[in-house]
Amino acid sequence: MQVILDLCVVPLGVGVSVSEYVAACHKVLQQTGLKVHLHAYGTNIEGEWDQVMAAVKQCHEAVHAMGAPRITTTIKLGTRTDREQTMEDKVDSVQRRLQ
Amino acid sequence: MQVILDLCVVPLGVGVSVSEYVAACHKVLQQTGLKVHLHAYGTNIEGEWDQVMAAVKQCHEAVHAMGAPRITTTIKLGTRTDREQTMEDKVDSVQRRLQ
Amino acid sequence: MQVILDLCVVPLGVGVSVSEYVAACHKVLQQTGLKVHLHAYGTNIEGEWDQVMAAVKQCHEAVHAMGAPRITTTIKLGTRTDREQTMEDKVDSVQRRLQ
Amino acid sequence: MQVILDLCVVPLGVGVSVSEYVAACHKVLQQTGLKVHLHAYGTNIEGEWDQVMAAVKQCHEAVHAMGAPRITTTIKLGTRTDREQTMEDKVDSVQRRLQ
Numbered sequence: 115m116q117v118i119l120d121l122c123v124v125p126l127g128v129g130v131s132v133s134e135y136v137a138a139c140h141k142v143l144q145q146t147g148l149k150v151h152l153h154a155y156g157t158n159i160e161g162e163w164d165q166v167m168a169a170v171k172q173c174h175e176a177v178h179a180m181g182a183p184r185i186t187t188t189i190k191l192g193t194r195t196d197r198e199q200t201m202e203d204k205v206d207s208v209q210r211r212l213q
Numbered sequence: 214m215q216v217i218l219d220l221c222v223v224p225l226g227v228g229v230s231v232s233e234y235v236a237a238c239h240k241v242l243q244q245t246g247l248k249v250h251l252h253a254y255g256t257n258i259e260g261e262w263d264q265v266m267a268a269v270k271q272c273h274e275a276v277h278a279m280g281a282p283r284i285t286t287t288i289k290l291g292t293r294t295d296r297e298q299t300m301e302d303k304v305d306s307v308q309r310r311l312q
Numbered sequence: 313m314q315v316i317l318d319l320c321v322v323p324l325g326v327g328v329s330v331s332e333y334v335a336a337c338h339k340v341l342q343q344t345g346l347k348v349h350l351h352a353y354g355t356n357i358e359g360e361w362d363q364v365m366a367a368v369k370q371c372h373e374a375v376h377a378m379g380a381p382r383i384t385t386t387i388k389l390g391t392r393t394d395r396e397q398t399m400e401d402k403v404d405s406v407q408r409r410l411q
Numbered sequence: 412m413q414v415i416l417d418l419c420v421v422p423l424g425v426g427v428s429v430s431e432y433v434a435a436c437h438k439v440l441q442q443t444g445l446k447v448h449l450h451a452y453g454t455n456i457e458g459e460w461d462q463v464m465a466a467v468k469q470c471h472e473a474v475h476a477m478g479a480p481r482i483t484t485t486i487k488l489g490t491r492t493d494r495e496q497t498m499e500d501k502v503d504s505v506q507r508r509l510q
Contacts, residue, residue, distance in 0.1 A: 115270075115273065115274070115277075118451060118452060119452075120419075120450075120451075120452035120453065122417075122487055124322065124324070124384055126322070126324065126327075126328055126330065127295070127327055127328030129324075129325055130324055130325030130381050130382045130491075130493055131504075132324065133501075133504040133505050133507075133508060134508060136505045137505045137508035137509055140505060140509060141509065151450065151451065152502060152505060152506070153417075153448065153450045153455055153502065154415060154417075154448065154455040154457075154498035154499075154501045154502055155415060155416075155417035155453075155455055155487050155489070155501075156417065156452075156487070158450055158451040158452055160451075163270060163273075167266050167270070171214075171262060171266070174214065174262075174292050175214070178214075178292070178294050183293060183294050183295035183328050184291070184292070184293040184294075184295065184328045185291065185292050185293070186289065186290075186291045186322055187288075187289070187290050187291070188287075188288070188289050188386045188487055189286075189287070189288040189289075189290070190285065190286070190287050190288075190419060190452050190453070190485055191285075191286050191288070192283065192284065192285045192286070192452070193273050193277070193283070193284050194282055194283040194284070194427070195277050195282050195283075196226070196282035196283065196427055201451035202451075204430075204451045204452075205449060205450065205451055207428075207430040208430050208433045208434045208437060208449060209449070211430060211431060211434035212434055212437060212438065217352060217353060218353075219320075219351075219352075219353035219354065221318075221388055223421065223423070223483055225421070225423065225426075225427055225429065226426055226427030228423075228424055229392075229394055229423055229424030229480050229481050230405075231423065232402075232405040232406050232409060233409060235406045236406045236409035236410055239406060239410060240410065250351065250352065251403060251406060251407070252318075252349065252351045252356055252403065253316060253318075253349065253356040253358075253399035253400075253402045253403055254316060254317075254318035254354075254356055254388050254390070254402075255318065255353075255388070257351055257352040257353055259352075282427050283427050285421055287388055287485045289320055289353050289354070289386055291353070293328070295328055300352035301352075303331075303352045303353075304350060304351065304352055306329075306331040307331050307334045307335045307338060307350060308350070310331060310332060310335035311335055311338060311339065313468075313471065313472070313475075325493070361468060361471075365464050365468070369412075369460060369464070372412065372460075372490050373412070376412075376490070376492050381491055381492050381493035382489070382490070382491040382492075382493065383489065383490050383491070384487065384488075384489045385486075385487070385488050385489070386485075386486070386487050387484075387485070387486040387487075387488070388483065388484070388485050388486075389483070389484050389486070390481070390482065390483045390484070391471050391475070391481070391482050392480060392481040392482070393475050393480050393481075394424070394480035394481065
């Protein structure tokens, strides 16, 4: 089962700046080889369900290992059985209607 | 790693009423033996990370098996390493401050 | 336009315990007279769109006024034009299918 | 109060393809003059709280006006009082740490 997921990991108890932790997550995600796209409020990830979910777990483990005692994460995720669809397909299908 | 997760599964392409699919998810969750609490915009789940995430995957599989061609899901999830905390603890710690 | 909204306000830069801030939000919400229900990962709110959104803004203002320099909030919200539906209706329609 | 918001509007009861509705939202957002960035699972928006929230309401009104009887929306939003921060600042502060 293929999934497109939007991940936003927020460490608590580490002060007001969290970019160090978000960057650590991004490195974890890049090392998985999954397709990822960073935006201003999260990261889009595309791949096989189990691989993507393993990557999300690794992000939590990495952020805790950096010293964050608490993490709250927001995820949106989509699966479909009617056809294959990539992250680019989703953006393109909207962009085409804007022209 | 223990997790408290809020799950909201939304099937697309099955019309305007989705309670049949939400109920099917709830049955899946209840059968896992995990602690669950249904509210008006999702379900709180508590347990070991891998078990909770396996349950989320089973929900997607069950809803697709019922004929929903597409699902969009929103998840909030929290982990902490400083101390153990249950779903009841979270609600209680807020309620105590309201008295 | 009536809305059912799930609100989860998370203050950053105030340490690992956030229940004091969540309780302050809950007081703000209760004072609005809107229907609210606290659960383990947020609060369900029901009411007219503008009143509910004004309440969400008041929560941010209250949490900043308590000294939190940064807030990240997750919201799910639903509107429908086909029929009226309360928070209780949503839970009941699922519960009925579980019997 | 300045806000950075991530908006994901999902119409229900209109079939499996929703890009037509997402595009309509995007047009609404572009017409507001607010800074917007479309990604594979939502749209980042930046601006003054009241303007951004008015735009979110206009999206719901536009999607209902197109015939969608029900909408479920997921929002992440952040405010801060310690300093100004744009959507580009957020991405840049992560990117700098990846080099």
